Amino acid sequence: xxxxxxxxxxxxxxxxxxxxxxxxxxxxxxxxxxxxxxxxxxxxxxxxxxxxxxxxxxxxxxxxxxxxxxxxxxxxxxxxxxxxxxxxxxxxxxxxxxxxxxxxxxxxxxxxxxxxxxxxxxxxxxxxxxxxxxxxxxxxxxxxxxxxxxxxxxxxxxxxxxxxxxxxxxxxxxxxxxxxxxxxxxxxxxxxxxxxxxxxxxxxxxxxxxxxxxxxxxxxxxxxxxxxxxxxxxxxxxxxxxxxxxxxxxxxxxxxxxxxxxxxxxxxxxxxxxxxxxxxxxxxxxxxxxxxxxxxxxxxxxxxxxxxxxxxxxxxxxxxxxxxxxxxxxxxxxxxxxxxxxxxxxxxxxxxxxxxxxxxxx
Numbered sequence: 001x002x003x004x005x006x007x008x009x010x011x012x013x014x015x016x017x018x019x020x021x022x023x024x025x026x027x028x029x030x031x032x033x034x035x036x037x038x039x040x041x042x043x044x045x046x047x048x049x050x051x052x053x054x055x056x057x058x059x060x061x062x063x064x065x066x067x068x069x070x071x072x073x074x075x076x077x078x079x080x081x082x083x084x085x086x087x088x089x090x091x092x093x094x095x096x097x098x099x100x101x102x103x104x105x106x107x108x109x110x111x112x113x114x115x116x117x118x119x120x121x122x123x124x125x126x127x128x129x130x131x132x133x134x135x136x137x138x139x140x141x142x143x144x145x146x147x148x149x150x151x152x153x154x155x156x157x158x159x160x161x162x163x164x165x166x167x168x169x170x171x172x173x174x175x176x177x178x179x180x181x182x183x184x185x186x187x188x189x190x191x192x193x194x195x196x197x198x199x200x201x202x203x204x205x206x207x208x209x210x211x212x213x214x215x216x217x218x219x220x221x222x223x224x225x226x227x228x229x230x231x232x233x234x235x236x237x238x239x240x241x242x243x244x245x246x247x248x249x250x251x252x253x254x255x256x257x258x259x260x261x262x263x264x265x266x267x268x269x270x271x272x273x274x275x276x277x278x279x280x281x282x283x284x285x286x287x288x289x290x291x292x293x294x295x296x297x298x299x300x301x302x303x304x305x306x307x308x309x310x311x312x313x314x315x316x317x318x319x320x321x322x323x324x325x326x327x328x329x330x331x332x333x334x335x336x337x338x339x340x341x342x343x344x345x346x347x348x349x350x351x352x353x354x355x356x357x358x359x360x361x362x
Contacts, residue, residue: 023184023197024238027217030183031175034089037131037166041086041121043104043113043138049157050082051108059083063119082110086121086134088166092174099164102134112157113138123166134166177230181220189215192245200240248357250346255362257339259346265357267349 042059043050050056057073060081064071088102104118116138123132138160176182186194194211201209201219209219225233248264288300337345349355 020241020243022238023200023240023242026188026193026242026244027184027186027197029176029234030185031178032092033174034091035125035131035172037088037090037100037123037125039086039121039123039134041084041104041134042119043082043084043106043110043116044080044119045115045117046080046082046110046113047115048079049110049112049114050079051106051110052077052079052081053083053108056081056083056108082106082113082116083108084113084118086118086123086166088123088132088134090125090131090168090172092172094168095171096168098168100132100134100166100168102162102165104138104160104162106158110158113140113160114157116160118162118165125172129170131170131172132166132168134162136162136165138162176234177221181218182234184217184219186215186217188244189213190245190247193242196242196245197240200242201237204236204240250355250357250359251362252343252346252359253362254343257343259339259342262357265355268354268356270349270352270354 040059042056042063044060054073057076060076061071061073084104084106086102086104088100090100094100102118102123104113106113118135118138120133120135122130123134125131139162140157140160141155184197186197191211191214194214194217197217198209198211201217205219205222208222209217211217219237221230221233246263248266249262250265251260252258286302288302290298346355346359347361350359
């Protein structure tokens, strides 16, 4: 079964189409990013599943004092409230009045946020300024119920979401154009791919683009492109197709026995022999009884240990220089190897400088 799985994995990598990808799918525009927000909040209305901590009671006391009610934290001893941290992300195109999804997470020993409602919470950015305000009913996407002898729980009870639960109060505008040019960032840095992108853009807008490094492509805006035509310009260059170059790489996950082999991986001509030595230890319980009609001796329980060593025969197999992943897959699968065997062989090939690829072990 394992041999079949690893064979499928390698063949999938070999059979992956070598077509072109759109520039918008393999790059991002510098300056277009989200900004994380967070804030401390209080969830009320819980059915005895809150935390009743000093922080929660003090927070509720402060809120009520602003409403004219002078109380002490001890006057609000209840497990119907819970302290939470509220997080959200301010998108590059989020504008005043638009909604943001927020995540509400308990920070005390609350058991569940089911049925709770988040009170008005200010969400601040890394600069300490308020960018959004959140409030609303918390949805945990599940439930919990318990009795005297049993209970049932569905999904995580101490983390919930509020869809469009925050309203944007301050914008963070994305700066797409800087010094008259747009910067494209490759998601997987590669000199060959960066050069191909610049060449493809220059085919549409001559002399407008160049690769600054393996992960950065600068695109100068033509004089004919103004603010009103910027969206169309970005759309046109993003729709251009480029063939990505894939580095030679082998990814190994020793915990799961998974191996992923890249398209350009090759192996120098080598001879491989791989065998396994297994030692099997078996413990069995037996009974020792005296001879029939014997007046001496007693029946006793004894332990019996059986040790057996099994060594599989290994043959020396010659693997020619593989020119493709499919050739490499056929060569290794023909040896009848398990994923664990292949992992050991790949590591040995790398030490012998016979693996013409980068080996990454997860």
